[in-house]
Amino acid sequence: AQSVTQPxxxxxxxxxxxxxxxxxxxxxxxxxxxWYVQSPGQGLQLLLKYFSGDTLVQGIKGxxxxxxxxxxxxxxxKPSVHWSDAAEYFCAVGGYTxxxxxxxxxxxxxxxxxx
Amino acid sequence: xxxxxxxxxxxxxxKRQSVAFWCNPISxxxxxxxxxxxxxxxxxxxxxxxxxxxxxxxxxxKDRFSAERLKGVDSTLKIQPAKLEDSAVYLCASSPPWxxxxxxxxxxxxxxxx
Numbered sequence: 001a002q003s004v005t006q007p008x009x010x011x012x013x014x015x016x017x018x019x020x021x022x023x024x025x026x027x028x029x030x031x032x033x034x035w036y037v038q039s040p041g042q043g044l045q046l047l048l049k050y051f052s053g054d055t056l057v058q059g060i061k062g063x064x065x066x067x068x069x070x071x072x073x074x075x076x077x078k079p080s081v082h083w084s085d086a087a088e089y090f091c092a093v094g095g096y097t098x099x100x101x102x103x104x105x106x107x108x109x110x111x112x113x114x115x
Numbered sequence: 116x117x118x119x120x121x122x123x124x125x126x127x128x129x130k131r132q133s134v135a136f137w138c139n140p141i142s143x144x145x146x147x148x149x150x151x152x153x154x155x156x157x158x159x160x161x162x163x164x165x166x167x168x169x170x171x172x173x174x175x176x177k178d179r180f181s182a183e184r185l186k187g188v189d190s191t192l193k194i195q196p197a198k199l200e201d202s203a204v205y206l207c208a209s210s211p212p213w214x215x216x217x218x219x220x221x222x223x224x225x226x227x228x229x
Contacts, residue, residue, distance in 0.1 A: 044208075
């Protein structure tokens with residue numbers, strides 16, 4: 001069964017500081033990996049995705065993530081956080097069953113940004 | 116392109132009442148998902164449709180939850196009767212049928228059961 005662990009429930013960083021959100025996954029084959037962001041009262045917005053190829057992927061809003069197969073990790077990074085980045089971040093792992101994609105989410109990391 | 120549309124945005128009901136949610140996916144997206152997101156948790160898949168057929172409903176509490184996707188486009192999710200623990204945000208998502216495509220989410224329906 002596929003699963004995702006986000007070990008940090010809540011992270012606080014100062015505006016302008018760097019950010020790293022951790023994500024570990026369990027999947028029986030080569031996974032599809034995603035990071036989504038959710039602002040209060042909103043749905044989930046895709047930040048970036050990894051399917052294959054270059055293990056460092058770039059996303060929107062200046063975010064990037066690195067796929068490390070040996071560590072089963074897909075950590076999200078941003079070199080300089082902005083106050084508007086405060087939100088909930090979800091890592092997800094998925095695969096293609098031959099008929100459709102199946103996606104499993106982690107429990108999320110809430111990011112607070114102090115000015 | 117227009118996004119995934121959901122209605123209503125908010126719903127408050129008493130326990131044992133029934134409620135229905137509606138979702139209109141992005142045009143051309145064959146796959147439709149209903150997720151339940153309880154406060155403080157990640158979204159949990161309830162049911163997944165491919166066109167108008169069910170792909171996965173293993174985590175749907177079938178004694179009280181039902182969903183349909185007639186004509187392979189719009190979908191409705193129903194709860195009858197509701198319990199207090201059903202209070203959550205119900206998210207609808209859609210995607211094209213091929214594997215390397217992310218899910219596109221609607222803004223969700225926040226259900227409060229009192």
